[in-house]
Amino acid sequence: MxxxxxxxxxxxxxxxxxxxxxxxxxxxxxFPWRHTGDPYKILIAEIMLHRTRAEQVNRIYDSFIMKYPDIYAIVDAGPHALKNDLKSLGLSYRGDMLYRLAAQIIEKYDGNIPDNINDLASLPGIGDYAASAVMCSAYKSPAxxxxxxxxxxxxxxxxxxxxxxxxxxxxxxxxxxxxxxxxxxxxxxxxxxxxxxxxxxxxxxxxxxxxxxxxxxxxxxxx
DNA sequence: CTCCCGCTTC
DNA sequence: GAAGCGGGAG
The missing domain is CATH 1.10.1670.10 (Helix-hairpin-Helix base-excision DNA repair enzymes (C-terminal))
Structure with a gap:
């Protein structure tokens, strides 16, 4: 049986x-974020993809990465600038969330994006889905x-x-x-x-x- | 488990 | 109207 x-x-x-x-x-x-193994670039994509269609994200993704090449550029820019550059995606609270996310990665993890699901999911704006996506895409885990x-x-x-x-x-x-x-x-x-x-x-x-x-x-x- | 979010697209 | 490579709060 x-x-x-x-x-x-x-x-x-x-x-x-x-x-x-x-x-x-x-x-x-x-999509560009599907070919990178850089956890930062995947993290940015997941924040943008939060309840947002991939085609919509695709329009601004490359220029955003160009403007903000790493986690420190995010913190340097500040919440207001981020909110403005994410405006076309809606959900304006993501600007603040992305800033807090970057600040916490620098503060708690010395700028390194965590490579385990629990630390990832504890970050602001990162839940089960985004944590799994980073684990799978950046760290080759079957999440x-x-x-x-x-x-x-x-x-x-x-x-x-x-x-x-x-x-x-x-x-x-x-x-x-x-x-x-x-x-x-x-x-x-x-x-x-x-x-x-x-x-x-x-x-x-x-x-x-x-x-x-x-x-x-x-x-x-x-x- | 339920509800909300904000703009764009369908 | 409803839904989108969801997450947080209640």
């Missing part, structure tokens, strides 16, 4: 992993990305109704870990984000061209 469930579970994880990775090979989007997009894929395929707390729930984290297994986590997570943004969209998902439709409970119920 338990054996069968476990096997079916791993079969689905296996198919999700490979289908998403194959899709990503051809369709993964190409899962659980955001509205990846949660949507899992909730649809597995038929679990998503709630506001799904992205922090143990259930979704465990499923995501089973999908990651020992694959290239960074590539898989970016592929998954883009798959959700392009195929498994919130409104009118492209189920007819979705490689997961055979396994997807959401799709089965829609037919």
């Amino acid at each position: 338990m054996e069968i469930n476990k096997k079916e579970e791993s079969d689905i994880s296996f198919r999700i992993r490979n289908i998403i990775l194959a899709w990503g090979e051809k369709n993964m989007r190409n 899962p990305f659980l955001d509205t997009n990846t949660v949507r894929i899992i909730s649809r395929v597995y038929g679990i109704k998503p709630t506001d707390s799904s992205r922090r729930s143990k259930e979704f984290k465990m499923i995501m870990n089973s999908i990651i297994d020992s694959s290239d986590t960074r590539k898989l997570m970016f592929s998954m984000l883009d798959f959700a943004a392009i195929v498994c969209t919130h409104h009118t998902p492209e189920c007819s061209v979705c490689g997961l439709n055979r396994d997807c409970i959401f799709h089965k119920e829609m037919k």
Whole structure:
């Protein structure tokens, strides 16, 4: 009984992993923060991406990094200048947050961005998602990305109704870990984000061209 | 677990 | 109206 469930579970994880990775090979989007291993640049991207579309961030990201090449440039600039340069992204409190973030990294960590999930998540403006993104992208740790997009894929395929707390729930984290297994986590997570943004969209998902439709409970119920 | 945030895009 | 590579506060 338990054996069968476990096997079916791993079969689905296996198919999700490979289908998403194959899709990503051809369709993964190409943002500057996805190619760097510099924890600072990834941290900046995550602050900007907070509840903000990637295309929107992409418009200002390069010039922002040019203007603020490191954590000390952030502190030197001060909250007001930062708020002004982040204005087009909305959520104006992020200017202050970014300043406090940089100041705390300098004060507590001598300017070095922490390389463990607990210290990262204790920083202002950095929660589970951003901490995982830094661990995965900068420090090559298999940390899962659980955001509205990846949660949507899992909730649809597995038929679990998503709630506001799904992205922090143990259930979704465990499923995501089973999908990651020992694959290239960074590539898989970016592929998954883009798959959700392009195929498994919130409104009118492209189920007819979705490689997961055979396994997807959401799709089965829609037919 | 629930609610809010702020602007842009859909 | 709702939602976005979420995080913090209640």
